[in-house]
Amino acid sequence: MAPTIRTEHLSVSYHRTPVLHQISLEAAGGEVLALIGPSGCGKSTFLRALNRLVEETPGARVEGRVYLGNMNIYAPSVDVTQLRRRVGMVFQAPNPFPFSIFDNVAYGPRLHGVTDAGELRRIVERSLQEAALWDEVRGKLRRPALTLSGGQQQRLCIARALAVDPEVLLLDEPTAALDPLSTEKIEELIANLRGRYTIVMVTHNLRQAARISDRTAFFAEGRLVEVGWTRQMFTAPQDPRTEQYLTGRYQP
Amino acid sequence: MHHLAFFVMLGAVLVMAGLLLDVVREGLPHLTWQFLTSAPKERGEGGGIGPEIVNTIVMVGGAMIVTAPLGLLVGMSQVEWRPPHAVVSVFDQVRATWLSIPSVVLGFLVYRVAIAWWHWPLSVVTGVLALCVMNWPMMVSVAVTALRNVPATYREASWALGATRSQTVRRVVLPAALGELINGWGWAMARLAGESAALIMTAGLNVSTHWSAWGPGETLAVYIWYVRTEGYGARGSGVAAATALTLMLLIALILWVSGRLSDWRQHPGR
Numbered sequence: 473m474a475p476t477i478r479t480e481h482l483s484v485s486y487h488r489t490p491v492l493h494q495i496s497l498e499a500a501g502g503e504v505l506a507l508i509g510p511s512g513c514g515k516s517t518f519l520r521a522l523n524r525l526v527e528e529t530p531g532a533r534v535e536g537r538v539y540l541g542n543m544n545i546y547a548p549s550v551d552v553t554q555l556r557r558r559v560g561m562v563f564q565a566p567n568p569f570p571f572s573i574f575d576n577v578a579y580g581p582r583l584h585g586v587t588d589a590g591e592l593r594r595i596v597e598r599s600l601q602e603a604a605l606w607d608e609v610r611g612k613l614r615r616p617a618l619t620l621s622g623g624q625q626q627r628l629c630i631a632r633a634l635a636v637d638p639e640v641l642l643l644d645e646p647t648a649a650l651d652p653l654s655t656e657k658i659e660e661l662i663a664n665l666r667g668r669y670t671i672v673m674v675t676h677n678l679r680q681a682a683r684i685s686d687r688t689a690f691f692a693e694g695r696l697v698e699v700g701w702t703r704q705m706f707t708a709p710q711d712p713r714t715e716q717y718l719t720g721r722y723q724p
Numbered sequence: 725m726h727h728l729a730f731f732v733m734l735g736a737v738l739v740m741a742g743l744l745l746d747v748v749r750e751g752l753p754h755l756t757w758q759f760l761t762s763a764p765k766e767r768g769e770g771g772g773i774g775p776e777i778v779n780t781i782v783m784v785g786g787a788m789i790v791t792a793p794l795g796l797l798v799g800m801s802q803v804e805w806r807p808p809h810a811v812v813s814v815f816d817q818v819r820a821t822w823l824s825i826p827s828v829v830l831g832f833l834v835y836r837v838a839i840a841w842w843h844w845p846l847s848v849v850t851g852v853l854a855l856c857v858m859n860w861p862m863m864v865s866v867a868v869t870a871l872r873n874v875p876a877t878y879r880e881a882s883w884a885l886g887a888t889r890s891q892t893v894r895r896v897v898l899p900a901a902l903g904e905l906i907n908g909w910g911w912a913m914a915r916l917a918g919e920s921a922a923l924i925m926t927a928g929l930n931v932s933t934h935w936s937a938w939g940p941g942e943t944l945a946v947y948i949w950y951v952r953t954e955g956y957g958a959r960g961s962g963v964a965a966a967t968a969l970t971l972m973l974l975i976a977l978i979l980w981v982s983g984r985l986s987d988w989r990q991h992p993g994r
């Protein structure tokens with residue numbers, strides 16, 4: 473069963489400029505939680521706090537707690553490598569490594585010590601199948617990943633993230649750089665992954681949030697304004713700012 | 725504006741082609757297998773540039789083997805591990821200044837230290853030292869540029885899969901930067917192969933009959949200078965042209981090989 477991921481009073485600042493204020497939010501095990509909000513409100517920062525990637529940014533400072541299941545991921549005893557293995561991430565622009573398709577997917581498993589060729593092949597095939605890319609690339613695994621189309625590259629990145637058996641998937645605008653057809657494929661894929669993984673997805677596409685998320689959280693100016701069942705929020709938002717945003721009239 | 729640029733370029737190309745043709749016309753008749761393989765002779769007919777070719781390759785290669793990895797290490801620590809800003813900016817200042825020092829001055833410096841103080845002989849090794857002193861800032865620049873050009877998103881993707889910084893550098897950043905590194909190294913080697921001023925003072929104007937690292941290490945570029953300045957008789961200009969032609973071919977070969985390797989790294993399978 474996929475674990476819950478929960479923040480408690482999570483605040484992040486870059487060079488002492490606060491960008492997230494006291495966010496307490498939970499994604500239940502196996503659900504798809506969509507994060508929406510105006511540009512610059514801190515959605516990506518929030519996502520990066522969930523796998524501690526934010527710590528790689530110079531000048532970033534995190535306060536508060538983040539629980540994966542019942543483990544506080546910022547506790548000193550936590551091994552970041554193990555954490556990131558459990559919490560996978562996919563970025564806005566597809567960013568496959570300039571290696572072959574196979575080596576891209578095998579990157580994570582190799583990192584974590586898998587050396588057996590047969591096992592690697594099994595992992596790569598399973599991950600590509602899970603990412604709905606296998607049928608398009610079987611027999612071409614030695615081709616450079618950068619020869620794939622944008623949509624295929626993004627599914628490859630999803631396969632790469634799935635190859636290390638994560639429990640949580642963080643998706644930062646995974647379809648922002650893609651055409652409608654590729655977007656549809658990725659949405660279908662996310663719908664299939666729901667349940668097996670806890671998914672937190674940032675999107676600027678409100679219809680996309682409405683289509684594939686169970687719950688939606690609306691951020692504005694570094695604060696969590698409202699979170700609720702997607703259907704409820706899109707039909708009857710509680711906060712006037714949410715309503716303004718959903719109807720395209722939000723002004724900071 | 726476009727037309728002007730075009731004509732200036734055309735002019736430059738024509739002048740270059742003319743000069744090149746002149747060298748080829750004068751040098752080609754001398755360029756025999758015997759010339760390429762035998763030792764130089766001050767007087768009379770015969771003689772060649774075999775030892776100079778060997779010295780050029782050994783010294784450029786030696787200097788690269790020492791400075792390329794060092795430059796890469798320094799570049800890596802600068803780009804991938806972000807030491808304190810103050811340290812980096814002082815170091816960059818030193819590096820930029822060093823790059824602007826004429827090679828004669830650097831050669832003289834090496835002469836003062838290695839030959840006058842440490843009593844090293846005028847030799848291949850001392851010449852390699854001079855080339856290293858000249859080349860290290862280039863090597864750091866090449867490394868820093870190549871590493872900076874690796875998209876940050878590669879690093880993020882790697883960290884997000886649980887890789888440490890050093891794993892990311894070794895498994896993603898270096899392979900991704902290798903094409904550009906090879907290219908930069910090629911250009912640096914071409915520059916070193918053409919160096920003469922610094923080597924006249926440190927490697928000398930002679931070759932020994934039995935090659936030795938501590939023996940004198942005249943290179944092709946130095947030999948051209950020597951032949952042109954010390955009257956070599958009537959055949960001097962022919963010998964110089966043939967040596968120049970050889971040097972140009974060597975440099976072209978270096979650039980071609982490094983360019984091919986670099987292309988192949990950047991677009992595998994093409």
Ligand SMILES: Nc1ncnc2c1ncn2[C@@H]1O[C@H](COP(=O)(O)OP(=O)(O)OP(=O)(O)O)[C@@H](O)[C@H]1O
Nearest residue numbers: 486487491509510511512513514515516517518529
């Ligand atoms: N590396 C950084 N250094 C300093 N400030 C940063 C950095 N990254 C982001 N910020 C700032 O933090 C704030 C939140 O940025 P973030 O990228 O989290 O927003 P976002 O909601 O994801 O925006 P978008 O929808 O445009 O992707 C912004 O004001 C941004 O300028």
Ligand SMILES: [Mg+2]
Nearest residue numbers: 515516517644
């Ligand atoms: Mg963002």
